[in-house]
Amino acid sequence: MAEETIVVALGGNAILQPGQKGTAVEQRANIRATAGAIASLVEMGHRVVVTHGNGPQVGNILIQHEAGSDQVPAMPLDVCGAESQGQIGYMIQQALRNELRARGLPASVASVVTQVVVRADDPAFGNPTKPVGPFYPEDRARVLETERGWVMREVRPGFWRRVVPSPDPVRIVELEEVRTLSEAGTLVIASGGGGIPVTERADGVLEGVEAVIDKDLAGQRLAVGMGADVFAIFTDVDRVALAYGTPEQRFLDRMTLDEARTYLEAGHFPPGSMGPKVLAVIRFLEAGGGRALIASIKQAAEALAGKAGTTIVR
């Protein structure tokens, strides 16, 4: 099989699994397994670019910044996202380099700090919906609303969280740099956590904004920008399901672009989980991408061969 360019989007549990606290030891063990799966794709001759989520990690960073805020200034959300790119990028980069080298493969891996442009007039900015960071009691929530201008929402009785906008990614700022490295044979890790959200002024100046970008939607922009043959979303389910969680639940091995659109519109995929993944896949195929996968990271190689996961084609 000819070499393909594959953009791999890693979900949270490729790095941190439900129920785990998020120690470095836990994250490293998960990442080691993930690195093995990715290295298998490289071993098959493919060119791989990796992007990843950062939900649990940036959540922990926000808790740490809040806990230390009487001693040192808490950083805005864009800077916290950049910190999470450093943290996760480092761990993936080291594990992948080790794994590739152990297999006798060229072991060039690098994480690039990545900004992603969002539109300043994205409707999401008028309707922040994504809860981030720690839970607060109401009195502290009120203080944060006043002092920092945060939007707070009571997510459970007596427990408040900050909610932030989740605007649509428009453009990967460091796309050319990622491409340069990838073309030179480097396995690049980019656009971690959906990228650091920035707006672009009319004069071209980039400014960080306090928001979060869906990592699969940003991964789609990366995949198209890289001219990827395959956009592979690896997550914690084996396949896409219709009527998920109901008696009519049915897993799909294969889906066409038209079917994906129809199912998405019919409400088969929940907004917070499978919805954005299917939307990302639809956009990838609409932009000319060859095929997309939604599969478990444990079955990465099988999914690529069409023997596991859900393959989506035009």
Place this chain on the structure above:
Amino acid sequence: MAEETIVVALGGNAILQPGQKGTAVEQRANIRATAGAIASLVEMGHRVVVTHGNGPQVGNILIQHEAGSDQVPAMPLDVCGAESQGQIGYMIQQALRNELRARGLPASVASVVTQVVVRADDPAFGNPTKPVGPFYPEDRARVLETERGWVMREVRPGFWRRVVPSPDPVRIVELEEVRTLSEAGTLVIASGGGGIPVTERADGVLEGVEAVIDKDLAGQRLAVGMGADVFAIFTDVDRVALAYGTPEQRFLDRMTLDEARTYLEAGHFPPGSMGPKVLAVIRFLEAGGGRALIASIKQAAEALAGKAGTTIVR
């Protein structure tokens, strides 16, 4: 003048100035000024690679991790260093891209997460000397010694801090990736905070270690690896001084490699500040580097022209 390759090492005050708390607003304002100075070098036709310190930033991150440690796991020091690379790299990268674009220059900038190999048998591991992170009362210090195996030292009566080794940098792991980007015209930010310290096992496996690497010594490895014509250490003093802080204090416009060695051996440069800078410069020139500068970031362009700062030549 022909284009030169310049590796620029930015000191702490290029990012955060003494007396500042370290808010994102403060850091961004400092970095904007620094970006202007660096952009001037690019405008003169030079190829620039940037490295930077992370002392105040990783210090704050350690305080945050400690403050949040009853809620989320504190990360080891190598991971905290990686977080600081993301944080600082992002802010420099954004400011530089904005500045280059505003001047109508090609605006390709990228931060690469960078590991730096140190020797597992470096004598520094037997003698941790570098204080990092928060101050603790003695009882907490004793708990940390037992629970985490940290080495704690009473730095002021009643105030304890963790001390970690500061091993000598041997090799920039991501050197080839930095070179690839730089040769393609990208202004690369690399080896932040001296790089993430890792040891290399006999089988080639890299493992993070809890240590800090001097950013100027790591910058020297980067400069030699890049084949730099100029290694420029920008710091908070205008020039190198002999007998600093004494009535005999004398500033130097120029110094030869032999003189630098002699002055260093004679104890003119304090170990924690100018000492490692002069040592880094000596190593750069010994390895075949053309010339080195130690100067204020505010006089970057003048220093490069030999009209400010201290120039050190073979």
